[in-house]
Amino acid sequence: MPMPIVRRSGPMFARESKGGAEAALGGERLEAGRLARVVEQLLEAEQLDDAALLGIFEALAGRQPAFGLLTGLWGPALYRRHRALYRGFILRRFRSAGYDPGRGAWRVAPWSGPYREALERWLQLAESLEDAEVFRRLYRWRLTEGQPAGPQAVARWRDDLCANFEQARGGSAARQRVLERYDQPFELREPQALTLYRCDAEAARDYIAMKLSRVPVYRRHIWEELRGAARRRGDWPFARELYRLQVPPGQWRRDAEAIAEHVRDPAELISWLEEHHPRGSFEEKGEVMLGLLRRRRGQVLPYVRRHLGEMFEAPGGGALMREFLDEVATHQWWGVWARVLKEWAPQRFFEREVMGLLNGVELPDRERRRRLWLLGRVGDEAQVTRLSDVSAVALYARYPQLVRGVFAPRVMPSAVQGYPRLLARALEAEDEELIDQMARRLIMEVPRFGVAEVAEVMAKLTHYYRALLSEPRRFGARVVPMLTGLSSERRWRAGLLLQRNPLARHLLVEALPAYLLNEAWVGALLRAPAWFVRRVGCEALCLGDEALAARRARQCARQAMPSLGARHRAERRWAARAVARGVGDEVCARDALLMAQAVLDGELSAGQGDAELVRLVGRLSARWPQAAQQAGLRPARGPGPG
Template sequence: MDPKAVELQAAVIRVLQDDRLDDRELLKEIEQLAASDPFRFPGFSHLWAPELYRRNRFIFREFILYRSNAFGDHGYYDDRGNLFNPWSATETRKTLEELLDQCGKDNEVRLFRRLYEESIGGSWRGAETWRTDLKNAFLSAADDRQRRVALEKYDLPSAWLDEPTALALYQRSPSLCSAFILAHAPTNLSSLWGKPRGPWHQLRQLATEKGDIDFEQKLFRLQATEQQWAERVRSISPIASPQQRVDSLDRIHPPTTPRNATQVYYELLTTHGSDVLPYVMKHLDLRGHAYWSGNLKGLDKLIQLAWDNGWLALWAGLLRNSDEASYNRAITNLLDDQGSLGEYETKRRLLLLAGLGQEMNHPGFGLALALPLTEKTAMAMYRRFPDLLRTSFRHHCRPDWAHTYESLVRAAIEAPDETLVDWFASRVITMVIHGASHKHAAIVRLLVQHYETLQPQPETLARRCGAVLSAIPAGVIGNYDYLLRNNALAQWMFQQKLVAYLHDPRVVRDFLESPQIHVNQLGFHILSLDDPAVAQLSEHNLDLLCAALLRKLHRRTRLLAIDALLQAVRTERAARVVLPKARAALRLPDKRYPKENLIALIATILHRHPSLRSEREQPPIFDHRMQP
C-alpha cells in the first residue's frame, strides 16, 4: 500500500469533481497535480483520462497523451494505493474499453494506439490478438480512407506480422498496405535470436504475379538470410546493362551489410568486372561486421583483386575500412616500392589511402574511422614523403595510449619540422600522463626540452607555443588542474610567463578564437595585464572582447574578460564601442554573471571618458553659496 498514492487519488477526484472549474482552469489544476508527483500520477489514468476526454478531447488531448500511464498494464493504482491491472478488473476495464471505443470512433489515432496496446497486454504478448484485430479492421473498412485510418490505428511499434495476415492485407489493397507490411515484417536480424526465418515466399510470389517487383525486392532485402542473398546476387543476369545490374543489386542489398559480403563481392567482381563497382563502392561498410564475426574473411583476396585490376578507388576504400595491420602493410608496400610505380604514382596512391573510412554522424556527435599508422610506417613515410605526413596523413599518427611516435617526434625535431612538432605537441599536451606510462612521460619530456631550447628567441617561442595551444581541439581537456599536475608540457605552456606571448600579437588573437575554453582564458588573462602594449592589443581585439560579455562563459573566465576590457577602454574610441555592449549585458539573466564587475567596467568608462555620460549620469554639483 502506498499512502502517497491514496492521497494523490483523493486529490485527483477532488479536482475532477470541482464543478466551478471550466476546461482551461481544470487543465491548469490537473497539470499542477501531475507535476507534483509525476511518477505516481500516470497510475491514475483510468480515473482521469476518460473524464477529461469526455469533457473536451481537443483541450485535454495532449495532456492525456503526455501524462497517461506509460508503465504497462500493471502500472495503475487501485483505491488502496496498490498496483493492479485495470484491464482485468470488471469495472475499470469497462471504463477503459468505452474510452478505447470512443477514441476509435473519433479517429483519435494516437490515443487509440496507446490504449489498444495496453488492452492486449503489449504488442509482444498480444501479437495474435493484434493481427486478428488489424485484419478485421482493415478488411471490414468500407473505402481506402477508412483502410488508411485502420492501418494508422494498429501501427504499433515492435509488432510483427505473420505471413497469412500480411497476405490478407496485401490481397485487399497492395498499394495501401505495402509500406505497413514492410514496417511490420520480421527482419532477418530478428533471426539472430533463433532459427533464420527467411522471406515470405507466398507473399513474394503474389507480389511478383501482380507485377509489384519493387515490393517483392524490398521484402526480400528485409528478410533474406545471408545465404539467400548470396544466391540471388549470383543469379543477377550478366546480360543486363551495367546500370540495371547495379540497380538490381542495390534493391536487394540487406539493410546491414552481411557477414559474407566480402566473399560475395569477390565473386561478383570476378563475374561482372568493373560494371558492378558502383554497387560495391556504395556498400563498403564492412567494419561493423568484422566485430560481429570476429574477422574480415576474404578481405585480403578482395583487396588483391582490386589492386590487380587497377580499381584503385575500391582498393583504397577497402583498405581505409580494413584493420590496422592490412592498412599499414599496404602503405609499407607502396613506400618500399622504389621503381615500378614511380614517384608521382606512389604519392597518388598513398593519397588515396589518406582520410576516413566509415563515418557515423549522429545528432550532436560524429564518429569517424581513421586507421592509425604504426611508428615504423610513419617513420618510413616521413623519410620518403614528409609533406604527406605533415598534411594528409597527420590524423593517422595522432599520439594515443597505443602509439607515442617518439622516434617520429625526434626526427621532426632534428629536421627541424616546426609544423609537425607543434602538431604533435598540441595532441600530447592534453594527455594526462600517469607515472606508469614511461613511454608517454618520455615524449612529454622530449617536447618540453625542445621548447625550452627556444627561450633565447622570445618571438619564436611565442609563435611556436601559440601554434601548439591554438591547435588544441575543443572539449578535450576534462580536468584542467589535474592535467597541469600530470602533464609537464601543459604545465610549462599554460603557466609560463604571460608576457612571453606578447612577442607575437597574432598569437593572442588566435587564443581568443580558440574553441578550447582554457586557451581562451589564457588569452583573456594576457589581455588583462597592466601593460601599455596590452592596452593597444586589447583595442585591436575589441570585437572578441565585447562578444565575451555576452558569450556563455564561466564566471572565472568572464572576470578575466572584463579585466581585459578595462585595459581596452583607455581610448575614447574603444570606450564608445564597449559601453553600449556593457549596458546591454546588464539585461542578461545569467545567475552567476559578475554584474558588480560589469557595473565597475561601466563606471570606469564613464569616469575616464566623461563625454560618454548620459544626462542622468552627470554628477550633480552642489554649490553651498547658492543655498539660502
C-alpha cells in the first residue's frame, strides 16, 4: 500500500517541518523512515515556493545517503508539480537503491514497495508526455525491482519492446519514439529483431544495427534469417551491414582469402573487400590485411591504407607493426611506411627509425633525405611524435635545414622538454632562424615544476636576447615577427608567466623602448592576432616624451584606435592611454572620439563603463572642442537627486 500523506497546517506543523529539515540538513544522517517524514513535510509545506524547495532538496540529496531510497516519494510529486524546473534534479538524483544509515547497509528500493501506485502513475505520465529518459529509468526499475537484470527480466523487455512497437500508431516516427523509450542496455535476439524489421524496416533498421554494434566480437554469429528477409525485401545495404556487424573473425578470414583468390580485377577486388570489411576492432583484422597485402601486393594497397588505424589500434597491433613495416619497405611504399611510424608507432620506435636512417652508410644521401622528410612532415596525426634531445642534435649536425623545416614541430622546446643540447649547438653555429623558432615556442610557456632543463633553456635565450638588445634595430627586426606570430588562442596568464618565464618578461616588458625605433614594428604589434601583443604595442606607444608622441601621432590614431573596442579591458585601457598621448590633429581627435563614444554607449547600455575611455573622451574634448562638436558630443548631465 502507498504511504499516506496527510495534509497538516498551522504553527505546530511549521515547527515540526522546520525542526526536521534543520536536522536533515545538519551533520546527522537520518534513517530512511525518518527522512521520509521530513520529505513529506517539505512537499506539503505551503510556505515554500518551487525554487526554495529545489534548493532544500539539493542540500538534502548531498547530505543524506538515504535520499535515493525515497525516489518513489519525492520523484512523482516533483515531476507533477513543475516538470520543467525539477526534471534535471530528478535525473541527477534518481536512484533505485541506496545506503540506509538505519540498517548500516546498502539496500534496494523495490518497485512493489509503499510507493508503487505513485510510481505506476509516474510511469504512465512519462509515457504520455514521451519523456524517454525518465520513462527508461522508471521502466527498468519496474522490470528489475532495483536488482541486476536477470534472464527473465531481459526476456520480458524483449516482449514489451516488440508488443509496443507493433501497437504504435502514427507511422515510423511513432515507432522510433517507442524504440527510444524502451531502449535498454540488453542484448537483442534474432526473433525480436526479425519482428521489428518485418513490422517497420525503416524505423527498426538503425536500432538493430546499434544493438549489434555492442555485441562482443567473440559472441558474433550471423543472423541468416534476418539477412534473408532483407534480401527478399531488396534491402541490400542493410544485408551487407548485418554481415559487417556480425561476421566472426574466422569466417571473415576465409571470405577475404576467397575473394583475394578468385577476384582478379583490382577495382572489383577493392569493392568486394570493402563490402565485406567487418565493423569493430579485433586482433585477427591486422593479420588478415597483412596476408592480403602479401598475396595481392599493390592491388589491395588502397584498401589497406584506408584501414590502417584498425590494424594497429586493435589488441596485438603493436606486435604486427614490425612485420608490416618490413613488408611495405620491401615494396618501397614509403608514404605508408612513414604514416604508420608517425601515427601509431611508439616514440622509441619512431626515433630508432630516424637514427637508423642517419647512420645507414649504404643509403644514397638523396634517398635518406627523402625518407627523413617523409618522417618529419606533420600531417593529420593527433599527437606529434617528438625526438629526444640527443637525436635532435644528431639530425641537426647532418641536416640542419630539416631541423629548421619539417622536423621543427618535433624538436621545439615545451613546458616539459627543453632541448638544451640543441640550443647550445644553434648558439654555437649562430643559427638565428632556429634560435628564434625555439624562443617563439617558449615565450608563452610556464615551465613545469622540477623540469630544470626548460628553465635552463629559458635563461640562455633571455641572456641571448638581452645581449642582442645592444643592437636595437637587429633586435626589433627579429623579435617583432616572433611576437606577431603568436596565436590568438593561447591562454594569457600574465602573473604566472611574467614571474616564471624570464624570456617573456624580457620581450614583453623590458624591451618595449626598442620597438619604438621603427613605426612599422609598432604597427605590426598593433595588428597582431594576439590581444596581449597588441597591448604591448599600446604600452610602447605610451613611452617617451611628448615630442616623440607627436611624431607618431598618425600611427597612434590610425592603428591603436581599433583596440579601444577590444574585448579585453587591459588592451582597451592601454589603447586609450596611447591614443590620448598620440593624437596630434583635429581629424584624428574626431575619429578617436567617435570610436570611444561608440564603445562607451554599448557599455553604458549594459550598465557598465570603462573609466579609462571616459577620461579619454574628456581629455580629447577639452583639447579639441571642434572635434568634439563634429563627433556630436554634448555636455554630460550631472547626477540626479539621490
